[in-house]
Amino acid sequence: MDFQGFVITLISIITLFSITMFIALYSTFAERKVAAFMQDRRGPNRAGPGGIFQPLADGLKFFMKEEVIPVASNKFLFVLGPSIAIMSSLMTGVIIPWGGQLIVFGNTVSLQIVDLDIGILYVFAVLSVGVYGIMIGGWASNNKFSLMGAIRASSQIISYELSMGFSIVALLLVTGTMSLHEIVERQHGMNWNIFYQPLGFLIFLICAFAETNRTPFDLPECETELVGGYHTEYSSMKLGFYLFSEYINMFISSAVMVTLYFGGYNFPFMDQLLHATGSQNLVTIVGTILLFAKVFFFIFFFMWVRWTIPRFRYDQLMNLGWKGLIPLSIVWLMLTAAGVLFFKS
Amino acid sequence: MLTSAFYLIAFITIFFAIMVVASRNPIHSVLYLVLTFFSISAMYIFMLDATFVGMVNVIVYAGAIMVLFLYVLMMMNLNTDAEPKKSNLFKITAVISGGMLLLLIVAALHDNNLVNANKSTLANEKIGSIKVLGNVLYTQYQLPFEIASVLFLIAMIGSVVLGKKNTASQTIGNEVLK
């Protein structure tokens, strides 16, 4: 790699990292605000105007708290757990196309850091590694509640990964490529995949809720049964890492959903805009802004559902996963295959 | 450069593989096995340019099968104290059978000229890319591929049958007891 390319990649990785962290930080704030608003309250409003500095205060608190490592725990794995959790959730962002081409001082810069031809598989691989953070942390705590949380997390994520995989395979039949960049390019304008894959999207959405351990599938950390679930024994910034990784996962899975089904940075009338202004940069920037708007809507949707629907019971979760979603996604896969065969020949 | 990278990755892989066998705690063993799978995937991706195989290896082995292993081990709550004692005879048989397997592998690989094959095919073609792989899998190797899928189906049905409570045979057993 030449030096210039290296510098551009480094800058974009650092930018992406800071944006991800910033959004995760403010997602915690948004979550509290949304929860409050849906319960006719005001939410945190003391730190700064409208409580805008509340996440900074929360982060500071996490750093200042005493760090407790249980005596009977496995020290190395206890520290490793949250590290894996946050690392795996931060890794997915690099292959998401955050925008089109940007021309800066004559250089063409792509707003996607890495374009793999197997982009979706990379997302899946990182996702499947992420569960180790929860499992290792829960086991290393040497606490029965943590272990229960870890076991629940692993079986839940394994179960829902299957139907998520099937729904993505159905999508791949339509797009014909695994590269996220090409998938987005195919949805140019208003030609979004959601119109071809409505049921596939629904299955993917439900599985995304299960994979990110969000309500109504937050059994690994449900307070009423397991104290804190897999992070019962964690304190200080290690707990912060677990909570943060959940919010980053939420952000990334929203971004993946938008990329796969809602056209990514595409928006209607983008050709007309390019034609009218003649500026590729403007179209790219508008696209990126709209991409983030869509992502924020999905983050809001995650929160909206959390404060609406109660938690599933464990057998209900497994029933829904194995008896509901997997057969449904297989049927949908068959239908899609038949449709592709019928329309393309 | 490529050779030294190969030796580095190979060394890491073998080190983790040995640690799988050597560590006393079964959970540690499983975690080392996960790392072994990761380094094998690294081998696929960096040495052979087979990104698809590497990623699928991570998803299936590290992401799914090892999670299930870990799940079962956590459920059983095994630890070093509960490890059953093995007799010397057991150890000797294990060494002999392991050695025979090694012999078999060495014998199988002995005659193949793998080093030259690498240079001729891999340098030009993207053999690991998903398009090439799909083409080969659905034309040249279609029959083995389909047979493998049938095998998986049989295994799945078998596990469902085993897992299901067999009410019919139970009632027969009860009648015999009467």
Added chain:
Amino acid sequence: MQSFSSKKKVIEQKKMTLLERLYLPAIFQGLGITLKHFFKKKTTINYPEQKRSVAAAFRGLHVLKRDEKGAERCTACGLCAVACPAEAITMEAGERRAGEEHLYREEKYAIKYEINMLRCIFCGFCEDACPKDAIYLETTFAPANYDRNDFIYGKDRLVEGFKRDEIVPPVVRTLEEANL
């Protein structure tokens, strides 16, 4: 089993229809309800900045009143302390000296007057008992504090428009008398 009361009601659980078993309509209904609340007016009152208005008959913190000329009304008769069901009020009586007529209305006055706000139940019996219309319960709250001793309110916090130099002479004087 036969029911002995006539109140027994057999509730039939109907089998859910396909639409109900999908749960999606119910989920969307729920999402609609929460979204409606999202835009509703918030009922929270930002306490220190905004205060909830209290009823006219509200009984809050006590205040020791003065008369039209600014002299303290209280004569330390002790009726309020007797009336107090929580025994929160103590006082110490003193005699007015010459030249203090502008401070105290009657010849006898309270050198020390203390209400323990942790004991007080804000019943307002002291208000009713007072023959001189000296003590009133107003609409302010007792603020929180870190120290239990700070909840014992002396004259400095009870007397209306209290100035610090007013209390100093009597206290010094009683101390001097005690020494004599």
